Amino acid sequence: MPEDTVDKPNTVTCTAPVNIAVIKYWGKRDEELILPINSSLSVTLHQDQLKTTTTVASSRSFQEDRIWLNGKEEDINHPRLQSCLREIRRLARKRRSDGDPSVDATTLSHKVHICSVNNFPTAAGLASSAAGFACLVYTLARVFGVEGELSGIARQGSGSACRSMYGGFVQWIMGQRDDGKDSLAQQVEPETHWPELRVLVLVVSIAERKPVGSTSGMQTSVQTSCLLKHRAESVVPGRMEQMIEAVHEKDFSTFAELTMKDSNQFHATCLDTYPPIFYLNSVSRQVISLVHQYNRHYGETRVAYTFDAGPNAVIYTLQEHVAEFIQVVQHFFPPETNGGQFIKGLPVRPAVVSQELKQAIGLEPMPKGISYIISTKAGPGPRVVEDPDQHLLGSDGLPKRDI
Amino acid sequence: MPEDTVDKPNTVTCTAPVNIAVIKYWGKRDEELILPINSSLSVTLHQDQLKTTTTVASSRSFQEDRIWLNGKEEDINHPRLQSCLREIRRLARKRRSDGDPSVDATTLSHKVHICSVNNFPTAAGLASSAAGFACLVYTLARVFGVEGELSGIARQGSGSACRSMYGGFVQWIMGQRDDGKDSLAQQVEPETHWPELRVLVLVVSIAERKPVGSTSGMQTSVQTSCLLKHRAESVVPGRMEQMIEAVHEKDFSTFAELTMKDSNQFHATCLDTYPPIFYLNSVSRQVISLVHQYNRHYGETRVAYTFDAGPNAVIYTLQEHVAEFIQVVQHFFPPETNGGQFIKGLPVRPAVVSQELKQAIGLEPMPKGISYIISTKAGPGPRVVEDPDQHLLGSDGLPKRDI
Numbered sequence: 001m002p003e004d005t006v007d008k009p010n011t012v013t014c015t016a017p018v019n020i021a022v023i024k025y026w027g028k029r030d031e032e033l034i035l036p037i038n039s040s041l042s043v044t045l046h047q048d049q050l051k052t053t054t055t056v057a058s059s060r061s062f063q064e065d066r067i068w069l070n071g072k073e074e075d076i077n078h079p080r081l082q083s084c085l086r087e088i089r090r091l092a093r094k095r096r097s098d099g100d101p102s103v104d105a106t107t108l109s110h111k112v113h114i115c116s117v118n119n120f121p122t123a124a125g126l127a128s129s130a131a132g133f134a135c136l137v138y139t140l141a142r143v144f145g146v147e148g149e150l151s152g153i154a155r156q157g158s159g160s161a162c163r164s165m166y167g168g169f170v171q172w173i174m175g176q177r178d179d180g181k182d183s184l185a186q187q188v189e190p191e192t193h194w195p196e197l198r199v200l201v202l203v204v205s206i207a208e209r210k211p212v213g214s215t216s217g218m219q220t221s222v223q224t225s226c227l228l229k230h231r232a233e234s235v236v237p238g239r240m241e242q243m244i245e246a247v248h249e250k251d252f253s254t255f256a257e258l259t260m261k262d263s264n265q266f267h268a269t270c271l272d273t274y275p276p277i278f279y280l281n282s283v284s285r286q287v288i289s290l291v292h293q294y295n296r297h298y299g300e301t302r303v304a305y306t307f308d309a310g311p312n313a314v315i316y317t318l319q320e321h322v323a324e325f326i327q328v329v330q331h332f333f334p335p336e337t338n339g340g341q342f343i344k345g346l347p348v349r350p351a352v353v354s355q356e357l358k359q360a361i362g363l364e365p366m367p368k369g370i371s372y373i374i375s376t377k378a379g380p381g382p383r384v385v386e387d388p389d390q391h392l393l394g395s396d397g398l399p400k401r402d403i
Numbered sequence: 404m405p406e407d408t409v410d411k412p413n414t415v416t417c418t419a420p421v422n423i424a425v426i427k428y429w430g431k432r433d434e435e436l437i438l439p440i441n442s443s444l445s446v447t448l449h450q451d452q453l454k455t456t457t458t459v460a461s462s463r464s465f466q467e468d469r470i471w472l473n474g475k476e477e478d479i480n481h482p483r484l485q486s487c488l489r490e491i492r493r494l495a496r497k498r499r500s501d502g503d504p505s506v507d508a509t510t511l512s513h514k515v516h517i518c519s520v521n522n523f524p525t526a527a528g529l530a531s532s533a534a535g536f537a538c539l540v541y542t543l544a545r546v547f548g549v550e551g552e553l554s555g556i557a558r559q560g561s562g563s564a565c566r567s568m569y570g571g572f573v574q575w576i577m578g579q580r581d582d583g584k585d586s587l588a589q590q591v592e593p594e595t596h597w598p599e600l601r602v603l604v605l606v607v608s609i610a611e612r613k614p615v616g617s618t619s620g621m622q623t624s625v626q627t628s629c630l631l632k633h634r635a636e637s638v639v640p641g642r643m644e645q646m647i648e649a650v651h652e653k654d655f656s657t658f659a660e661l662t663m664k665d666s667n668q669f670h671a672t673c674l675d676t677y678p679p680i681f682y683l684n685s686v687s688r689q690v691i692s693l694v695h696q697y698n699r700h701y702g703e704t705r706v707a708y709t710f711d712a713g714p715n716a717v718i719y720t721l722q723e724h725v726a727e728f729i730q731v732v733q734h735f736f737p738p739e740t741n742g743g744q745f746i747k748g749l750p751v752r753p754a755v756v757s758q759e760l761k762q763a764i765g766l767e768p769m770p771k772g773i774s775y776i777i778s779t780k781a782g783p784g785p786r787v788v789e790d791p792d793q794h795l796l797g798s799d800g801l802p803k804r805d806i
Contacts, residue, residue, distance in 0.1 A: 226637075226638050226677075227630045227633065227634065227638075227668065227671055227672075230630065230633040230637070231627075231630065232628075233452070235629050235630075257677075258679070261675075261677050264674050264675055264676075264679045265630065265674075265675050265679065267674055268630055268671040268672065268674040268675040269630075269671065271667050271668075271670055271671040271674060272630075272664075272667055272668050272671040273667075274660075274663070274664050274667065275691075276667045276691060278688055281685070282684070282685050285681055288678075288679060292678040343719040366632075
């Protein structure tokens with residue numbers, strides 16, 4: 001090994017996207033391997049608006065594995081983090097013993113430093129673990145020279161992270177095997193397939209109380225909800241087929257109705273959990289009413305909502321309806337006038353909402369119920385960042401000052 | 404017929420109770436006959452606190468059937484009202500033709516005047532149709548000299564009315580026949596069986612919006628919720644057995660847990676309905692949290708909640724816990740200080756809530772979230788009121804002035 005590379009870490013930086021499920025994942029059949037009780041399907045959001053950036057450096061001079069998340073050092077011994085590190089290293093060893101020359105024998109024994117940041121505030125309440133673990137696994141794989149199917153490893157960090165390993169429309173096939181080898185993500189269509197599709201993240205400002213975390217929430221649901229069992233076994237398989245067909249056909253109304261029904265059914269199984277779990281608050285319920293009244297007014301399904309384990313609404317609609325719908329949201333959730341930008345992300349043209357439409361919706365406005373909207377669309381999967389200036393770790397292997 | 408009785412109406416007054424289901428009825432398999440998709444079980448509440456009083460007068464001088472509800476004349480042609488009138492008259496004719504001397508041949512051809520009032524405000528949001536139709540059918544039966552099984556007729560007025568035909572603990576057996584002849588209520592245990600059981604109706608003051616009515620709500624649920632179908636077919640039969648056993652054994656913790664789970668599952672199926680139906684509001688959800696935190700603090704299930712098609716909570720508990728639990732409710736839902744009585748009904752002794760318990764519950768108080776509490780218990784079925792001064796109709800067959 002040349003003298004000058006001895007102490008300079010091998011550094012790789014990648015980005016990975018958030019994904020929002022339209023057929024929901026809720027409940028594990030294996031807690032350790034993170035194997036789900038049903039398949040799920042999501043849309044990968046564009047990284048221009050929402051992404052995680054992760055730098056991994058490896059060096060023989062590092063004494064131990066370390067991790068910094070959003071500027072703060074965290075415990076590297078978190079079991080799921082350890083699962084990902086262990087599985088990537090195992091895969092690298094296997095590839096080397098299989099004779100793959102791209103796996104660097106020395107790197108394998110090196111410790112790593114990991115640094116990860118999100119380009120969106122944690123306060124936004126967006127599940128960042130999917131993007132985070134996808135980015136971690138994708139970056140580690142490049143450091144250790146591992147290629148190929150990685151969603152099975154990302155899955156072991158956070159179930160839904162496996163879907164963030166691909167762009168566009170992605171299904172997570174639940175699989176049947178006990179070892180989880182067939183529980184993998186697969187791209188249904190790329191992000192270029194349906195360019196008219198738009199996504200609006202409505203960030204809800206009222207936190208009525210800290211909700212139950214999804215890990216413990218889904219455990220309790222699996223243990224206590226008989227409706228969840230029925231959903232997983234008898235409802236989701238048919239919905240997966242219909243949803244894949246709707247995506248292939250770009251059939252918005254089927255896509256939208258299934259999305260809303262599946263979100264509602266997921267929250268129904270939370271309510272059937274004992275003690276019950278509530279993720280929707282009064283703003284969420286108002287958004288649901290608004291969407292149904294809006295669609296009813298037009299006599300067609302133009303807009304769909306979906307909610308994960310929190311009160312934020314994610315809206316799917318088509319480009320042609322974005323401007324008016326955002327104006328409707330602004331009317332019924334008047335934003336703080338002295339606050340920052342209400343609409344972030346993709347530009348939205350101004351629009352006028354007719355009195356007739358306002359009256360048809362007929363809800364009592366909830367001032368400041370929504371703090372801001374992120375306007376985005378489907379996007380690509382994880383990417384390598386080639387520019388070394390973008391590394392989050394310096395040549396000393398520690399986070400750069402400005403993170 | 405003696406001259407002096409020619410124009411004097413035959414007048415009968417009865418009272419009937421409200422009932423609150425612990426295994427919920429939601430969904431009909433026959434809209435006309437009101438046949439449910441599952442059996443249900445309820446507790447009949449004591450009429451000292453909540454009752455309907457109905458006077459029926461019949462006279463050959465009446466030109467047509469008429470009805471007054473809570474002081475206002477209503478349309479007698481309401482289909483469900485017509486069902487009850489038709490079925491009672493049919494039963495009377497059948498009995499007369501079978502040779503029953505108690506059926507007065509002349510009364511059968513007479514028109515009736517009906518007058519009905521509740522001793523609780525409609526604004527309380529308590530489903531009054533069960534008590535109302537039970538009382539109507541019970542009173543009509545006495546006017547026409549009909550005896551025996553009447554719950555099948557009350558059922559055709561309002562499904563849950565059949566359960567108000569008996570006191571104590573009552574099941575409505577769904578039946579299997581297409582003609583509904585086996586879809587009847589049956590007493591499981593009389594009101595004297597479990598004297599320690601207490602009922603608190605928490606009347607919620609915040610009406611976020613007018614909820615979907617139960618008739619159309621359950622129609623939509625039957626049409627759109629796959630979870631409801633599963634519940635009716637595969638969950639409720641087992642729960643009915645467990646609940647009947649818990650009532651027989653006076654096993655409060657089983658009774659209470661099943662009650663809460665079944666309420667939650669009913670509301671889960673409402674959320675799985677498309678478009679979704681919400682009956683629980685933020686006060687309801689706060690009561691749910693409070694009950695679970697309260698029980699958790701004591702390490703046993705001392706209190707249970709149940710919610711019908713509205714935000715009001717009905718609490719089941721044992722006499723020994725009433726005073727403290729009410730004090731807890733008053734602490735977390737501070738009542739209006741200048742308002743009327745906060746606790747109505749059965750007297751409740753004062754109690755002190757420990758700081759420890761308040762901290763264990765740890766919720767943010769919601770001032771004026773609950774307007775008042777009705778304290779009551781299980782009670783008897785419909786009764787005839789013998790005192791003619793209590794008749795709601797005067798000797799002219801019209802409502803008395805003071806109703």
